[in-house]
Amino acid sequence: MTKTLLELTVNGEDRSLAIEPYRSLLDVLREEAGLTGTKKGCDVGDCGACTVIVDGQPVNACLMLAVEAQGASVQTVEGLQPGPDELHPLQDAFMEHGASQCGFCTPGILIMAKHLLDQNPLPTDEEIRFGLSGNICRCTGYTKIFDAIRTAGRRMAAAKSQSVEA
Template identity: 60%
Template sequence: MAKQTIELRVNGDRYEVAVDPWRTLAEVLREELRLTGTKIGCNQGDCGACTVLLDGRSVSSCLTLAVEAHQREITTIEGLAPSPDHLHPLQQAFVQHGAVQCGFCTPGMILAAKHLLENNPQPTEQEIRRGLGGNLCRCTGYNKIVEAVQAAAQELAAGKEG
């Protein structure tokens, strides 16, 4: 069972990596590419900490084999900020609304929120809660996360950032 050489397109960068076919995308992102913003929590697709965007859709990278992501577009939390000095509106809103406490769920939460807002730019509070239903947070009680997503939705709708 030889390693397979694959091309991962992460945040606009291309990486050629030789991976064991049974390795998950979460493991390869963290251990081979050293993109440790993607977290591994439950490692069984329940907690959402490993959420990344694959071809624009939120997926659990702990249940995605790295070889299956060959030549597909991956966005991780490291790829969201437009520059080192500027945060993405979702990141900014999370900071401003105190939606980050321990921070472990935050990367997955923000990517799940990004997927939600791309499909539903003006969600109701209930739609936000359902859209983040695949992401667990044990610190905030969720209210501040919901407020942050509402604020980011308004910010994005105001056209300041795409």
């Protein structure tokens, strides 16, 4: 089959990838781009393990053809870290609260939580529940995940407030 040149920005880096036009964004990110943090769970859009942000909106990468991301900006879990030696506040909070057990769902939940906190840094439990409604965790029961998201939100809001005051 003839390959198509896919040009997009992934985690702030411009990428050109030769891909088959029928491949999902998930498979291309994992196999061609080498970004294996995004997980293939159900492969039908039910579990949320493959969630990435495309042009500012969360999507299930398993349901999106890679060619649909032509020219788009994509953020994966690997792109959460603000620098090589520092973690995103969500990653810190997830570790602090023990918010992942097997960890398979964690990349998708981190991405959805980032999107949620970018929109609303101090969400209620109901807003967190709604924000994560497309992400399934089979291990934790969500309590520690909610605690971590609330903690990260408070820290992010405080950091933003301090940078505005400075």
